[in-house]
Amino acid sequence: MTTTSALYDSLVKIIGKDFVSGHKEERYFYARDGGVMPPHEPDFVVMPKTPAEVQEIVKLANKDRIPIVPVGAGLALTGLVIPQRGGIVLDMKRMDRILEVNKKARYVVVEAGVTQGALKSYLQKHHPQLRHSIPDAPPVATIVANAVIHGQGRLSQQHGFNSDMVSGLEVVLPTGELCCIGSCSVSSYWFSKGAPLPDLSGLFLGWFGTTGIITKLGLKLYPCKKMREVMLFLTDKAELVSDIMLRLSHTEMIEDVVVSAQPLPLRFRGTFWIMTYITGDSDEELEFKRKMVWDALWEYFENRDVGFLSVSPDMKAPLMSMPSKDTSRFADVAKGGGFQYAGPITPVEKFPAFMRKLEEVAAKYNVFYASTTRLIGPGHCMMFSFSFSFNRANADEMARAKRALDECSKFALEEGGVLWKADIDEQRLLMDKMDPNTLALMKKIRQLLDPNGIMNPGNWEVR
Amino acid sequence: MQKYVSQIHRCFRCGYCKFPTDYSSFNCPSYRRFRFDSYSTGGRLWLIYAWLKGEIEWSEHFAEILYACTTCKNCTEQCPMKFAPDIVDWIVGARSDMVEKGKIPPRVARFFEAVNSYGNPFKQLRSARAAWASSTKRYAPGDEYLLYIGCLGSYDENGAKMARSLVDILNASGVSFGILGKEEECCGNEIYMLGETGLFQSLADKNNRQFKELGVSKVITLCPHGYHTMKNLYPASGGNFKVYHYTQILSDLIKRHKIRPARAKAKVTYHDPCFLGRYNNVYEEPRQILQSIPGIELVEMERSRKDAFCCGGGSGNFVTDLLAGSADSPARIRAREAYEIGADTLAVACPSCLTMLTDAVKSENLDDKLVVKDVSRILKELLPAR
Numbered sequence: 031m032t033t034t035s036a037l038y039d040s041l042v043k044i045i046g047k048d049f050v051s052g053h054k055e056e057r058y059f060y061a062r063d064g065g066v067m068p069p070h071e072p073d074f075v076v077m078p079k080t081p082a083e084v085q086e087i088v089k090l091a092n093k094d095r096i097p098i099v100p101v102g103a104g105l106a107l108t109g110l111v112i113p114q115r116g117g118i119v120l121d122m123k124r125m126d127r128i129l130e131v132n133k134k135a136r137y138v139v140v141e142a143g144v145t146q147g148a149l150k151s152y153l154q155k156h157h158p159q160l161r162h163s164i165p166d167a168p169p170v171a172t173i174v175a176n177a178v179i180h181g182q183g184r185l186s187q188q189h190g191f192n193s194d195m196v197s198g199l200e201v202v203l204p205t206g207e208l209c210c211i212g213s214c215s216v217s218s219y220w221f222s223k224g225a226p227l228p229d230l231s232g233l234f235l236g237w238f239g240t241t242g243i244i245t246k247l248g249l250k251l252y253p254c255k256k257m258r259e260v261m262l263f264l265t266d267k268a269e270l271v272s273d274i275m276l277r278l279s280h281t282e283m284i285e286d287v288v289v290s291a292q293p294l295p296l297r298f299r300g301t302f303w304i305m306t307y308i309t310g311d312s313d314e315e316l317e318f319k320r321k322m323v324w325d326a327l328w329e330y331f332e333n334r335d336v337g338f339l340s341v342s343p344d345m346k347a348p349l350m351s352m353p354s355k356d357t358s359r360f361a362d363v364a365k366g367g368g369f370q371y372a373g374p375i376t377p378v379e380k381f382p383a384f385m386r387k388l389e390e391v392a393a394k395y396n397v398f399y400a401s402t403t404r405l406i407g408p409g410h411c412m413m414f415s416f417s418f419s420f421n422r423a424n425a426d427e428m429a430r431a432k433r434a435l436d437e438c439s440k441f442a443l444e445e446g447g448v449l450w451k452a453d454i455d456e457q458r459l460l461m462d463k464m465d466p467n468t469l470a471l472m473k474k475i476r477q478l479l480d481p482n483g484i485m486n487p488g489n490w491e492v493r
Numbered sequence: 494m495q496k497y498v499s500q501i502h503r504c505f506r507c508g509y510c511k512f513p514t515d516y517s518s519f520n521c522p523s524y525r526r527f528r529f530d531s532y533s534t535g536g537r538l539w540l541i542y543a544w545l546k547g548e549i550e551w552s553e554h555f556a557e558i559l560y561a562c563t564t565c566k567n568c569t570e571q572c573p574m575k576f577a578p579d580i581v582d583w584i585v586g587a588r589s590d591m592v593e594k595g596k597i598p599p600r601v602a603r604f605f606e607a608v609n610s611y612g613n614p615f616k617q618l619r620s621a622r623a624a625w626a627s628s629t630k631r632y633a634p635g636d637e638y639l640l641y642i643g644c645l646g647s648y649d650e651n652g653a654k655m656a657r658s659l660v661d662i663l664n665a666s667g668v669s670f671g672i673l674g675k676e677e678e679c680c681g682n683e684i685y686m687l688g689e690t691g692l693f694q695s696l697a698d699k700n701n702r703q704f705k706e707l708g709v710s711k712v713i714t715l716c717p718h719g720y721h722t723m724k725n726l727y728p729a730s731g732g733n734f735k736v737y738h739y740t741q742i743l744s745d746l747i748k749r750h751k752i753r754p755a756r757a758k759a760k761v762t763y764h765d766p767c768f769l770g771r772y773n774n775v776y777e778e779p780r781q782i783l784q785s786i787p788g789i790e791l792v793e794m795e796r797s798r799k800d801a802f803c804c805g806g807g808s809g810n811f812v813t814d815l816l817a818g819s820a821d822s823p824a825r826i827r828a829r830e831a832y833e834i835g836a837d838t839l840a841v842a843c844p845s846c847l848t849m850l851t852d853a854v855k856s857e858n859l860d861d862k863l864v865v866k867d868v869s870r871i872l873k874e875l876l877p878a879r
């Protein structure tokens with residue numbers, strides 16, 4: 031067994047003393063995230079720069095069975111990178127190079143620490159005709175972490191989860207080998223994460239770092255139209271929202287559909303804001319799409335069930351921004367720096383039931399709520415967020431928020447939804463409900479890849 | 494300032510504070526230098542809150558994290574929350590508590606001791622404060638302006654060159670001004686930012702009293718740090734005079750054709766000092782001066798104006814140097830940035846930036862490719878010899 035001091039020396043030998051910390055301050059910060067899950071401190075925080083350094087650290091950890099947790103920006107909010115058993119946290123943000131943009135095959139290859147903000151900025155500057163699916167998370171969220179949690183973004187209505195847009199991986203396995211996944215395993219091109227080969231990316235995406243550490247990721251890029259527009263529709267009838275979303279996606283003309291609901295300010299109460307984004311390379315294209323959207327909802331306009339809200343310039347700016355700073359601002363609604371949401375992935379038809387549950391739970395636990403719903407794929411499912419903000423200085427309020435989240439998650443599961451970026455309690459709920467053979471397969475995969483159980487232990491742990 | 498105790502938990506650690514507006518790179522100097530999240534504004538605020546709650550003990554490492562902040566105000570520009578304007582006050586408030594408890598990094602303690610005993614952070618004799626000035630006229634009632642030089646201009650080799658250039662231009666333009674010479678006191682801006690509020694108050698009171706006794710109604714400062722503190726902090730202690738940064742005066746002189754620089758040949762980029770730019774929105778005047786010089790091509794670095802990347806010298810770091818010792822030190826990154834856009838001259842308007850970036854250019858071995866000069870020296874070299 032390696033002593034703490036010997037482990038420190040070994041880590042310093044691998045990446046240098048500037049990027050290894052056993053100080054209480056770093057251990058405190060990396061022990062928690064902005065959500066409600068209880069903290070747990072790592073023994074060391076390290077910041078590797080190269081895949082070779084990651085390999086050396088993993089081999090060291092594997093030899094002595096030391097837990098190891100890769101971290102992006104820690105913004106999942108569900109405690110997925112809280113080191114439940116201590117050990118070594120790998121902050122990946124020093125691996126920050128954008129390695130390649132293939133314009134003709136429309137993909138980018140990034141290192142594990144590249145942020146959403148950095149990629150957005152890079153593409154705007156060097157490849158303005160290309161874009162990626164930017165999530166609503168703050169710009170410091172990393173591309174890799176977002177894919178690992180099956181995040182969604184601005185292009186998810188058209189192309190599915192952001193993880194569906196992955197086009198290749200480079201992974202350090204829990205036993206230290208460096209492994210390429212997808213077309214990059216047989217070619218210099220990173221255009222496919224699987225097909226026509228067996229799709230091994232599924233061994234790593236959605237596993238929250240429990241099966242390996244992604245060091246590089248290929249991501250599909252999409253045409254970036256010259257113009258972008260938001261159309262804002264309002265309705266006070268929750269039961270119509272599902273159909274509205276389906277009608278909009280039926281046009282196959284829209285970029286993104288997001289439905290927002292919140293009780294404050296008062297002008298928002300009881301109203302669902304349906305933000306519909308369209309893009310075009312010309313006024314004519316935009317006008318055509320505008321008309322298609324309008325036609326799709328015409329019946330509802332005539333019945334006065336849905337209204338159109340003209341967007342003033344000061345309203346439009348935050349609606350158009352990517353990412354939206356308003357998402358972070360929700361954390362300060364309770365003037366307390368806390369915000370977490372349960373975001374089940376669920377059939378679109380569940381919108382009214384989920385909305386009723388959100389209001390009921392918020393009232394029951396006396397917590398401030400909001401909800402943002404995003405259509406994923408053309409009607410295949412949606413992410414519905416049960417969002418609660420709380421005051422971090424108020425332990426009782428945090429506990430109430432946690433109970434509210436737990437109740438919403440249980441409800442979503444009972445209604446046929448699947449919990450997104452589930453915290454460890456929610457993972458247990460999911461695994462309790464999961465088909466036993468599926469669960470056994472998960473266990474076999476983990477045991478095969480990570481025989482010593484060092485990778486982000488506590489998460490996806492099959493009993 | 495003390496309201497931070499009841500507010501600081503409001504930071505969500507969303508990380509916007511790390512970026513410039515376009516998210517292209519990391520713009521928080523201490524985060525960029527050390528890369529652990531604990532060195533970002535969000536990290537710092539969470540650690541201060543933990544300290545207040547007793548979840549972490551004071552340590553030298555914690556104090557260094559707190560004092561590695563240059564109070565450059567990038568976080569205030571980028572934070573999406575309503576409390577954004579208060580962030581620097583929160584940092585200063587926490588430092589003030591540390592000072593009261595006597596728990597500060599030794600380098601910061603030495604900074605305070607030097608200013609308290611010598612009137613400057615360099616432990617130089619008070620009598621040597623005007624050594625740079627030779628025959629520069631002392632301020633006398635009736636002079637239009639008091640030219641306030643500050644500690645760096647008085648004692649630092651680069652700062653002194655800057656002071657002499659400015660004095661020569663003002664003399665050549667017929668401006669009515671005088672200096673305080675060895676009677677000048679430290680402005681206290683760094684002392685304030687480092688949290689020694691008692692010493693700051695004493696310095697502010699001394700300066701306000703002296704200015705009042707001399708009948709000073711207009712002050713020109715060489716340094717943006719002095720400009721900020723005299724303009725924004727002194728009035729609360731009775732300061733009642735107008736304050737100008739020297740670039741505002743020179744820009745005006747050029748507009749009124751009191752200065753006519755000769756033709757130059759240079760590709761110049763301008764580095765915005767935090768205390769002139771983000772703190773006081775003075776972005777145009779230094780650029781107007783440079784643009785008025787025939788033959789100068791002014792090019793902008795990717796991060797400029799409110800997105801300018803701090804040189805790392807603020808909050809006394811030009812002396813305490815808590816961000817030094819690496820190719821990732823902010824000044825070295827900034828020097829590379831200037832070189833990479835093809836500039837041959839990096840123009841500054843702050844003696845702290847001047848000394849930080851001059852050292853950085855040497856460390857980067859760019860001495861023969863990039864010269865760091867302050868705006869007044871660039872201008873002075875293009876005026877006819879008298």
